[in-house]
Every structure is written in structure tokens, then in C-alpha cells.
Amino acid sequence: MAGVKYTVMGQEHEAERGASLLGELRKHGYVVPSLCYHESLTAYGACRLCLVEVRKGKRERLTTSCNYPVQEGIDVLLDTPKVARNRRMVLELLLAQAPGASQPLQALARRYGVKSVRFPAKDDEACILCGLCVRVCSEGIRAHALTFSGRGDRKKLGTPYSEPGVCVGCGSCAHVCPTDAISVEHDDRTRRMWGQSFELARCATCGASTMPVAQIDHVVSSTRLSRSYFELCDECRRHQSVERFNTVMGR
Amino acid sequence: MARLTSREALERLRAEIVGRRDPGRKAVAVCAGTGCVAYGSVKLTEAFRGEAERLGMDVEVRPTGCHGFCERGPLVVVYPQKIFYQRVQVKDVGEVLERTVGKGEVIERLQYTDPVSGERATYEEEVPFYRHQMRLILGSNGQIDPTSIEDYIGIGGYTALSKALFEMSREEVLEEVLAANLRGRGGGGFPAGVKWKGCKEAEGTPKYVICNADEGDPGAFMDRSVMEGNPHSVIEGMVIGAYTIGSEQGYIYIRNEYPLALQRLRIALESAREHGLLGRDILGSGLDFDIRVNRGGGAFVCGESSALMLSIEGEVGEPRAKHIHMVEAGLFNKPTNLNNVETWANVPHIVNRGSGWFCSIGTEGSKGTKIFSLVGKVNNTGLVEVPMGITLRDIVYKIGGGIPGGGKFKAVQTGGPSGGCLPEGLLDLPVDFDELTRAGSMMGSGGMIVMDGATCMVDVAKYFLDFLRFESCGKCVTCREGLKRLWEITDRITRGEGREGDLELIEELSECVAEASLCALGGTAPNPVLSTVKHFRGEYEAHIREKKCPAGVCKDLIRFSIDGEKCTGCMVCKKKCPSDAIIGEKKKVHVIDQSKCIKCRVCYEACPKKWAAVVIS
Numbered sequence: 001m002a003g004v005k006y007t008v009m010g011q012e013h014e015a016e017r018g019a020s021l022l023g024e025l026r027k028h029g030y031v032v033p034s035l036c037y038h039e040s041l042t043a044y045g046a047c048r049l050c051l052v053e054v055r056k057g058k059r060e061r062l063t064t065s066c067n068y069p070v071q072e073g074i075d076v077l078l079d080t081p082k083v084a085r086n087r088r089m090v091l092e093l094l095l096a097q098a099p100g101a102s103q104p105l106q107a108l109a110r111r112y113g114v115k116s117v118r119f120p121a122k123d124d125e126a127c128i129l130c131g132l133c134v135r136v137c138s139e140g141i142r143a144h145a146l147t148f149s150g151r152g153d154r155k156k157l158g159t160p161y162s163e164p165g166v167c168v169g170c171g172s173c174a175h176v177c178p179t180d181a182i183s184v185e186h187d188d189r190t191r192r193m194w195g196q197s198f199e200l201a202r203c204a205t206c207g208a209s210t211m212p213v214a215q216i217d218h219v220v221s222s223t224r225l226s227r228s229y230f231e232l233c234d235e236c237r238r239h240q241s242v243e244r245f246n247t248v249m250g251r
Numbered sequence: 252m253a254r255l256t257s258r259e260a261l262e263r264l265r266a267e268i269v270g271r272r273d274p275g276r277k278a279v280a281v282c283a284g285t286g287c288v289a290y291g292s293v294k295l296t297e298a299f300r301g302e303a304e305r306l307g308m309d310v311e312v313r314p315t316g317c318h319g320f321c322e323r324g325p326l327v328v329v330y331p332q333k334i335f336y337q338r339v340q341v342k343d344v345g346e347v348l349e350r351t352v353g354k355g356e357v358i359e360r361l362q363y364t365d366p367v368s369g370e371r372a373t374y375e376e377e378v379p380f381y382r383h384q385m386r387l388i389l390g391s392n393g394q395i396d397p398t399s400i401e402d403y404i405g406i407g408g409y410t411a412l413s414k415a416l417f418e419m420s421r422e423e424v425l426e427e428v429l430a431a432n433l434r435g436r437g438g439g440g441f442p443a444g445v446k447w448k449g450c451k452e453a454e455g456t457p458k459y460v461i462c463n464a465d466e467g468d469p470g471a472f473m474d475r476s477v478m479e480g481n482p483h484s485v486i487e488g489m490v491i492g493a494y495t496i497g498s499e500q501g502y503i504y505i506r507n508e509y510p511l512a513l514q515r516l517r518i519a520l521e522s523a524r525e526h527g528l529l530g531r532d533i534l535g536s537g538l539d540f541d542i543r544v545n546r547g548g549g550a551f552v553c554g555e556s557s558a559l560m561l562s563i564e565g566e567v568g569e570p571r572a573k574h575i576h577m578v579e580a581g582l583f584n585k586p587t588n589l590n591n592v593e594t595w596a597n598v599p600h601i602v603n604r605g606s607g608w609f610c611s612i613g614t615e616g617s618k619g620t621k622i623f624s625l626v627g628k629v630n631n632t633g634l635v636e637v638p639m640g641i642t643l644r645d646i647v648y649k650i651g652g653g654i655p656g657g658g659k660f661k662a663v664q665t666g667g668p669s670g671g672c673l674p675e676g677l678l679d680l681p682v683d684f685d686e687l688t689r690a691g692s693m694m695g696s697g698g699m700i701v702m703d704g705a706t707c708m709v710d711v712a713k714y715f716l717d718f719l720r721f722e723s724c725g726k727c728v729t730c731r732e733g734l735k736r737l738w739e740i741t742d743r744i745t746r747g748e749g750r751e752g753d754l755e756l757i758e759e760l761s762e763c764v765a766e767a768s769l770c771a772l773g774g775t776a777p778n779p780v781l782s783t784v785k786h787f788r789g790e791y792e793a794h795i796r797e798k799k800c801p802a803g804v805c806k807d808l809i810r811f812s813i814d815g816e817k818c819t820g821c822m823v824c825k826k827k828c829p830s831d832a833i834i835g836e837k838k839k840v841h842v843i844d845q846s847k848c849i850k851c852r853v854c855y856e857a858c859p860k861k862w863a864a865v866v867i868s
Contacts, residue, residue, distance in 0.1 A: 045572060046726050048767050062766050067572045082766070086729075089763040093732040118756060119736045129725065148567065148725070151550060153735040155725030 004072040015070040022050045022065040030078060032065060033087070033108050035094075035178040036130035041139050043067040044131045048090045049108070053077040062086065084112070092117055100124035101179035126181035127157055133173035133182060142222060143168050145194065159194050169198030169212035203233035210234075254527030256535040258413045261404070264526075268405040277310040277352050278330040279303075280393060281339075284317025284476055285511055286633075287324035291341070295325050298344045303352075306345075310352050316392030316480015319634035320380050323363065328375065328393060335375045336361035366630065366652065380631045383649045385612070385638045387620050388596045392480030397515050400522040403483040409528055411599035415491045416536040419602075424495045425451060428598065430606035432618050436473075437463055437554070437591030438666070438695045439771065440617075440684035446588050449578035451496045453586035458498040461563075461582065461589040462489055464505035464512070465547045465554040468667030469718060471698035473622040474592035476634050478505070478512035481596070482519035486542065488595035490533065491602055493540040496588050501542040504559050508549060516544060551668075551722035555770050556581075556589045558724065569724045570770035591696065593622055613639030617683045621697060623665075628703035630655050637682060644678040647701055658703040662786070666695025668715045668722075669775035671782030672708060691782045693775060707804035708787040709794055713741040715779040723772060730773030733764035737780055745805040749795035754784055803867035806850045810868055813854075815840045817864035824854035824865060 003014040008030060015024045020043050025032050036047040043066040050065045055075040062082060077083070091109045096119035098105065105128070129148070134157070137146045145167035147160050159165055169191050174182040185192040188209055189200055198212035216230045232240060255261045281287070281296045292314070299312040318326045323337035329351045336347065339361055350356040362371045363378050372378040375393075395402035403409070415424050429444030450458060462485060466474040478485060489501050505513055520542055523529040531539050545563050547553050558568035560582040581587025597619060601609050610618050617639040623646065626632050630652030637646060643663055647653065654660050662672040671692030673680065680686055684694045702711065716738040725731040737760055740753055761777035768774055784791060793799045800808040813824075813833075820838040832848040835841030843854070858865040 044726070045769055046728065048728050051767060063574075064572075064767075064769070067574075069574055071574070086763045086767045089733075089760060090728055090767060093728055093736065093763075096736070097728070097732050119739070128728070129731070131726075151552065151725045152719075152721040152723045153725065153731055154721065155731065 004070055006070055006072065006074045006076065008076045009078065010075070017072075018069045020066055021052070021054075021068040021070050021076065024070055025052075025065060025076070025078075032078065033112070034066060035105065035108075035128060036132055037066040038132055038136070038176060041132070041135040044135065046130050047094070047128065049087060051083045051087055051090075053080050053083060087112055088114055092119070094128055096121045098125050098128045098179055098181070100126035101128060101181065102126065104178055126179045128179055128181070129155055129157060130178060132176045132178065133157065136172045136176045141168065141170055141172055141218075143170070143218060146173060164194060164196040167194045167196055168215040168218040169193060169196065170215045170218075201230065203236050204231040205236040205240075206233060208233045208235070254525070256527060256532070258417050258534055261409060261413055261534060264401075265404050265407075268401050272405060275331050277308075278313055279310060279347070279352065280313045280315045280328045280330065282316075282318045282324060282326040282393070283314035283397075284319075284321065284324075284392075284479055285472070286317065286321030287326060288511070290324040290338075292325040295327075295339060295341055295344070298341045299348070302344045302348055306348060308348060308352065310348065313396050315395060316397045317389070317476035317634060318375075318393045319384075319386075319389055319476070319636075320378070320631065321633040322631050323633075327361075333374055335363065335372065335378065337363050379652065380633065380635070380650055383641075383645060384636050385620050386636045387600055387612075388477060388484070388593060388622060389480070389634065389636045391484070392476070395481065397480050397482055398518050400483060400519065400526060400528075403481070407603075408483050408599075409487055411602035412487050412490050412494075412528070413534060415494055415602050416534060416538060421451070421495045421497070424491060424602065427601060427606050428495070431601045431609040432606075432616075433594065433597055433601060433609070434617060434684055435590060436593035436597070436621065436696065438693065440688075440694055443590050443594050446578055446590070447492065447496055449576060450498075450586045450588035453579045455579075455586050456497075457500060457585055458496055459582045459585060459587040460489055460492050460496060460498045460501045461556075461559070461587060462501070462503040462542075462595050463554060463556065463559060463589055463591040464503055464509075464516075465559060466509075466592070466696060467506065467551040467554050467722075468696060468698040470626045470700055471624045471667060471696060473624055473634065473697045475509050475512050477592050477596050477622070478509070479515050482512075482516045483523065484596040484599060485516075485592055486519055486523055486529070488598035489542060490529065490538075490540055491598050492588065492590070492595065494538050496586075498588070499539050499541070501540060502545055502563055502582070503542055504545045504547055504553070504563060506549065507546040513544070513546065520544070550724075551718075552724040552770075552772055555772060557770070559589070560587065567724075569726050570772070572769060593697070614681060614683045614686075616685050617694075621682060621694065623682075623697045623699040625651050625699050625701070627699075627701040628654055628658060628706070629701040639683055640681045642679050642681055643673065646682070646699065647678065651701065654701070654703045658705065660701070661704050661706055662702045662708065662711075662783075664692070664700040664702070664711070664779065665698070666693035666775075666778070667698040668718050669693070669772070669778050670695050670698065671778040672702070672711060672786065673782070674786040676786075691785065692778060705802055705804070707745075707800050707802040708783040708790050709741055709745050709800075710802075710804050712780040712783045713738060713745055716741055716776075719772070719776045723776070727768045727773055729764050730768040730776065733760055733768075733773075734776055736760060737764070737777065741780060744791065744794045745800070746807045747794070747798040747805075749791075751795070753795060754788065754791055757781075757784055809850065810845065811843055811848055811850060811852075811854060812866055812868065813841050813843055814864045814866050817862050819862055819864070821859070821862070823859065824857045827853050827857045829853060 004017050032050050034050040045064045045067040052065045091114045095117045099121040134146045138144045174184045191198045200209035201213050210233045220227050303310050327336040327339045364371050375381050433443045434440040552558050553562045553568040555570045558570045562568040577587050620636050622636045625635050664670050664672045720734040720738050723730045761781050764777050818840045825833040830847050830849045832844045855865045
């Protein structure tokens with residue numbers, strides 16, 4: 001297909017028109033930090049870490065690369081003094097906002113030279129409002145169980161109207177969270193998250209707990225997979241497949 | 252009313268309306284803008300009607316759109332002489348009818364008196380507030396009843412539409428708007444013609460046109476007054492735009508906090524439909540176009556075009572990156588042209604009178620007029636429309652009448668909450684999109700707040716940061732967290748907890764908020780704090796180093812006391828003090844008990860000016 005040609009610090013590349021610049025940069029091995037980008041989800045541009053400078057004709061602008069569609073003839077500059085300066089400030093703001101955030105943020109801050117945080121950090125908040133969980137829940141799982149409410153510095157992540165509701169307990173939100181801000185508690189029979197308790201299904205063969213019943217219901221109703229597919233745990237399903245294979249092959 | 256199915260039918264109706272009207276007819280026009288309504292103009296209108304009936308007088312009592320001089324409301328104009336009265340009360344009604352309407356006499360008491368020259372004005376145009384204005388867009392407000400399409404047609408309404416539809420090709424209309432260099436009045440100043448062209452040429456259907464009526468700046472009411480006072484001018488502009496671009500569906504996105512504008516728009520849309528000026532086959536030209544009204548829920552950020560479109564779609568109003576322009580993929584991902592109320596209202600004038608005429612007004616880069624809501628510490632607050640290029644000084648002094656109480660001018664903020672505060676030294680700047688931006692402020696949608704010596708610039712910066720940190724959509728870290736931190740720093744400074752390095756941190760953080768945020772809200776939000784740090788650095792330093800607020804505003808840094816040499820022991824302050832902090836007896840010097848004082852300023856304002864014994868230090 002016809003692509004667009006662009007350069008990264010003079011180096012020529014070609015990409016599909018409209019592709020995410022960040023995705024392209026990473027494909028070519030350039031290191032650009034980000035916390036709110038996932039290649040399978042719509043780019044959101046919240047964390048402002050993937051800043052680059054883009055030169056297009058005479059215009060030069062600072063922009064996030066995740067939501068920048070690659071365009072013909074642009075030249076991309078990484079880690080310029082302007083990018084570095086702004087990125088450091090973004091990291092400082094993030095550290096102050098979410099002192100409870102896990103390692104990746106701390107590591108980025110060290111890597112990009114944040115020496116101290118000049119803003120008061122009061123609690124052990126971990127969420128940086130990057131919206132990955134909201135997007136994976138709506139675009140990936142299609143459960144639409146998470147949303148932002150409020151705006152400005154009162155913006156909050158939660159379930160719609162702060163009520164337990166349509167969450168299916170799949171845990172994808174916690175899986176994609178870059179700062180380990182989403183709490184999922186487990187025991188043998190239940191999973192608890194977003195104020196709801198989810199009964200876990202059991203493997204018909206070995207009795208081990210598998211996934212939330214609500215998640216199975218959601219997947220069965222929204223895909224063509226049959227319910228019987230979820231009767232076994234992963235381990236037993238593999239065994240069953242091997243056995244079937246052996247039977248077919250007459251071993 | 253039968254639908255008008257041709258240009259000739261519109262002209263016949265117009266001739267009939269004009270013929271019905273006797274230019275010598277006696278009429279009383281009462282301003283029914285929001286300001287005058289708040290002053291009681293609805294009751295006043297009823298009183299005029301009741302009294303005229305009681306007296307058996309043949310006089311038309313007509314509620315009109317906003318006249319702009321809100322400070323002096325309720326405003327009344329008596330026709331045919333056009334005698335202008337201000338601050339008219341119900342008790343004045345009988346006298347106005349008997350003397351002015353009946354005998355043509357002027358009642359001096361109700362006339363406007365210029366506080367500077369002491370001269371009385373009989374007609375609107377003699378009032379300095381109006382004399383220095385150029386009221387292209389607002390001019391008709393006072394002549395028409397905004398709920399009457401006949402009034403609008405009677406003064407030439409919808410002639411521009413019929414000219415565009417029957418005399419001009421779509422390309423010719425576009426050429427005219429391009430040549431007029433009509434720049435967006437909503438804040439950005441982007442040339443409307445370029446947007447129209449982009450949308451007209453964009454691939455994909457349907458195409459949408461939108462009127463952005465989500466005017467959210469604190470203290471701004473330009474668009475509200477246009478919609479309340481002359482809603483058809485906006486509708487006419489939109490239909491012309493739709494014809495040019497090739498759109499069949501328009502939207503007006505209006506904030507729900509504008510009930511009167513909403514009501515008048517709806518009446519106007521309905522009557523335009525009934526008259527065949529909206530809907531199918533407009534004036535028999537074959538053009539189909541209609542307009543839907545969407546109400547905003549009060550989020551400032553929904554005035555940003557991409558957030559506005561998401562809001563119409565039913566999504567959360569968060570701006571998105573515009574690397575692909577709205578004219579190519581906007582509302583519902585279709586080509587969309589958005590302009591604000593005032594921009595649309597300019598279009599009929601440009602079509603009627605031509606781009607050459609339009610370009611004869613204004614400066615090299617900014618053509619036509621601009622409406623400002625002039626508020627704050629200025630004598631004549633209200634709505635003013637001026638030719639581009641007029642200086643800020645002329646607006647503040649000639650139109651605004653200067654600072655009340657002989658106070659000293661300190662700063663003027665243009666452009667709403669994200670505008671910059673400009674000091675005395677920049678008062679000779681012309682009103683021009685580019686000049687204001689270069690000076691660290693912006694045209695914005697037209698808010699203009701005048702501040703005097705009693706205004707603390709740190710406090711002002713804090714106020715706007717407080718507004719913006721709540722009104723940011725909260726998506727970008729830089730805007731959400733950055734504005735919160737900027738507010739925290741200014742808050743600390745006003746509480747006397749400022750430190751060395753704070754100003755440098757403000758500058759460093761402001762750069763990041765402005766440079767690294769996605770939309771124009773973040774991009775311009777640091778303007779008030781940056782411009783005040785730049786022009787009033789000494790005031791910040793006084794707060795930080797000396798823990799003093801030179802303007803006497805920041806409560807934690809000031810103390811009220813009574814000058815024993817000036818106090819006459821009149822007890823006025825003591826009686827008014829809400830916290831019993833004043834000790835004293837009649838004819839004995841009073842003292843303020845600092846442990847009880849809540850710094851409410853009541854004593855300062857209560858002490859008779861001739862003594863001025865309460866001092867702030």
C-alpha cells in the first residue's frame with residue numbers, strides 16, 4: 001500500500017498514512033517513554049510523556065507522538081532540550097500527583113533526570129488518570145464498566161455514578177494499569193474489584209478456580225465462543241487437547 | 252403565516268411590514284436584555300402598557316434586545332424622537348408617557364449626565380459611551396423586538412440570504428468572506444473563510460455547520476446579548492454558511508445557563524421555519540437546511556471546538572488532537588465548520604455590503620468590529636462594539652468613562668480567564684488579534700476586565716487559576732496537575748508563605764502547561780499568571796519577601812487599624828463590625844481588637860470618607 005515518507009532526525013522511514021507516530025517510532029527501535037499508550041487501543045494523549053518535536057514545512061511544534069498521525073514529509077526530533085525540559089516537568093507533576101505509583105514511574109523519573117519534587121504530595125494516590133483501564137474496558141472488553149467523572153483537578157476514575165454495575169471482573173484494567181493503582185483481591189472462590197464480588201467458575205475436571213462467572217457470561221453473550229469452552233481451566237484444556245490429538249493420531 | 256417560497260414573496264412581505272409601520276408612530280422601547288431585566292425592565296414594560304391603556308394613549312410599547320449600557324439600566328428610548336432615558340423606574344412611567352410621549356418634552360432627571368463634563372445627553376448618540384462605538388452587530392438590538400421575525404425583516408433582515416441564494420454562486424459567497432478576512436470572534440482569530448473553504452472542499456457527506464454559543468468566560472456576555480437581542484442575524488449567517496459549504500444540518504450549542512437567549516433562539520428558529528427561511532427548499536431556492544439546538548451542561552471546556560462536538564455526540568467533552576482538522580473530520584467524523592455567534596452575525600453584513608466595505612474598518616490584520624463586555628473598575632460597564640484598531644485606552648477612558656471614584660488604573664485583562672493582564676504602559680495597544688497576542692494576552696471572545704489600584708494582581712492570577720483548574724477537562728497531566736500547582740503556589744504567596752524561587756517555578760511550570768498541553772485551554776491558561784509576574788513582579792516580590800500585599804487585599808498580609816488622630820468616635824464602624832472587634836465609645840477614639848478582627852473591610856468602607864480613619868497596613 002502507498003505509505004507516507006517521513007524522517008526521524010534525518011533518518012528516512014515509511015509508514016501507513018494515519019498510523020500513530022509513537023507506534024512507528026517504537027517499531028523502528030526509538031525509545032520514547034509513555035504511560036498511557038497501548039498499541040491496541042485508541043491513543044489518548046493524557047500522560048504527555050511521549051513528547052517529540054515535529055517539523056512540518058516551516059512550522060515546528062511540540063506534540064505528543066501517540067496521537068499524532070504520521071504525515072508526509074515531517075521530520076521528527078526526539079529528546080531535544082525542549083522535549084527534555086517539558087518531560088522532566090511532566091514527570092515531576094506525575095510524581096507529586098501519584099506518590100504511591102509503582103516502579104515504572106519512579107524509574108522513568110530517574111532516567112529522565114528528575115532530581116526532586118517541588119510540589120507537595122499529600123497522600124499515597126497511585127492513579128495518574130491515564131485512562132488505559134477505561135479504554136481497555138470499553139474498546140477491548142466492551143464492558144464499559146469504567147469511566148472518568150468530574151473534570152479539572154477533581155477528575156476521578158471509577159464506575160459510572162460510583163455504583164457497582166456492569167463490571168465483569170475480568171481484571172484487564174488492573175493488568176494494563178501502569179502504576180498498579182487498581183486493587184484486585186482474590187481468594188479461592190471469589191475475586192473482588194470495583195466494589196463488587198465475583199464468583200469464580202471452577203474447572204469441571206480438576207476443580208481449580210478459573211475466571212469470574214460474570215466474565216464467562218459476558219464473553220459468551222458477546223462472541224461466538226460456546227459456554228463449554230470455559231468449562232475447563234487452561235491446564236486441563238491443554239491436557240484435553242493433547243489427549244484428543246493423541247486419539248486422532250492413534251497413539 | 253404561509254411559507255415564503257420565493258425571493259419576491261420575501262420582498263412583498265417586507266414591503267407590507269414597512270408599509271404597515273408609521274415612522275412617526277409613538278413608541279416606547281424598553282431594553283429587555285438580561286441586565287435590564289435584572290433591573291426590573293419586565294415590570295417596567297408592563298407598567299408602560301398598563302398606564303398607556305389607562306391614559307388611552309396610542310403608543311407602542313416594545314421590549315427590545317440589549318442596548319449595551321447595562322450600568323444604567325433599565326434603558327428606555329422614546330420614539331419617534333429617539334429620546335434616551337436611563338435608570339427608568341416604574342414610578343417614572345406616568346411622567347414619561349404624559350410629558351415625553353404626549354408632549355415631546357424631555358425629562359432632565361432621566362437623562363444621562365456625563366460625570367466628566369456634566370453635560371446632559373438627549374439622544375443615545377450623544378452619550379460618550381455610545382459615541383465612540385461602531386455598532387454594526389449590536390446596532391439593531393435596540394430597534395427590534397427579538398421575538399418578532401417581522402421586526403427583523405422590516406429592518407432588512409434576510410436580504411443577505413436572498414442575495415446569496417439568488418444572485419451569488421457558492422464560490423462567490425466564499426470569495427467575499429475570504430476577501431473580508433473575517434477572523435473568528437470566539438477567541439482563536441482563525442479566518443472564517445479559510446475554514447469555510449476547507450469544509451466546502453472536504454470529501455464526505457453530510458457536512459455540518461455549528462454555531463458555538465457556549466460562552467463561558469466569567470463576566471462575558473457578548474454572544475448572549477446578540478442571541479437575546481438579534482437571534483435572526485445569527486440564523487441568517489448560518490444559513491448563508493450552509494449554502495456556501497453545502498450543509499443541510501446545523502447545530503447551535505448554547506450553554507443552558509442562558510435561559511433567555513435559549514428561549515429567544517427557539518422562538519426565532521420556529522418563526523424562521525414557519526416563514527420558509529429554514530427547513531426544506533428555503534425561499535424556493537432548493538436549499539434544504541435546518542438547525543438543532545443543543546444545550547451545554549456548564550463545562551467551560553465544551554466551548555473548545557472538538558470538545559463541543561463530542562458533547563453534541565453525547566460523549567464526555569474532552570478536546571482531541573486536531574492534527575486532522577475539524578473541517579475534514581469533525582462532528583460524527585464528518586466535515587464540520589464551526590464559528591461562534593458573533594462571527595456568524597457578521598456574515599449577513601459582509602454579504603450585503605461587500606468585503607471592500609468590511610475591510611475599510613479595522614487594521615491590516617483584523618477587520619471589522621469587535622464586541623467587548625466591559626466590566627470591572629470602570630464607570631460605564633456594559634457591552635461595547637468598537638472598530639478593530641481602537642486603543643485599549645480609548646475603550647477604558649472614552650467609552651468606559653475611566654475609573655470610578657477618581658481611582659487609578661492598574662491593569663486591563665482582555666480575552667477572558669486565559670487572557671493576560673496588561674498594565675498602563677500597554678494601554679495604547681490597538682485592539683487587534685495579533686497585537687494582543689504579541690503582548691502576552693489575547694483577543695479571546697471579548698471579555699475586558701478593568702482593574703484599579705485596589706486590585707491585587709497576585710490575587711487576580713490566583714482567581715483565574717482557580718477557575719481554570721476546575722474547568723480544565725483534566726485529561727492532560729500538564730493542564731490538570733500544572734494548573735493545580737500554579738494555583739497552590741499563588742495561594743501560598745497570598746497567604747504570606749511565598750518563598751524565593753517561586754516566581755521562577757511559576758515561569759518554568761507555566762511554559763510546560765502552555766507548551767505540552769493538548770488544547771488551547773491549557774495552551775493559554777498560564778497567561779494571567781505569566782503576564783502578572785511579568786508586569787507586576789514587584790507586587791509578587793512584596794508578598795514573598797516583605798509579606799505585604801501593597802493593594803491591601805490579601806487577608807493574611809494586611810491589618811486594619813484606626814488612626815487615632817483622624818477618628819472622631821462616631822461609632823459607625825463599631826456598629827457595623829460583624830465580629831465585635833471594635834472597642835470604643837462615642838466621641839472617643841476607637842481601637843480594633845486584632846484577635847477578633849476577621850478583615851472583612853466593613854469598617855474601612857463604613858468610615859466616612861471625610862475622616863478616612865480606618866487604615867490598611
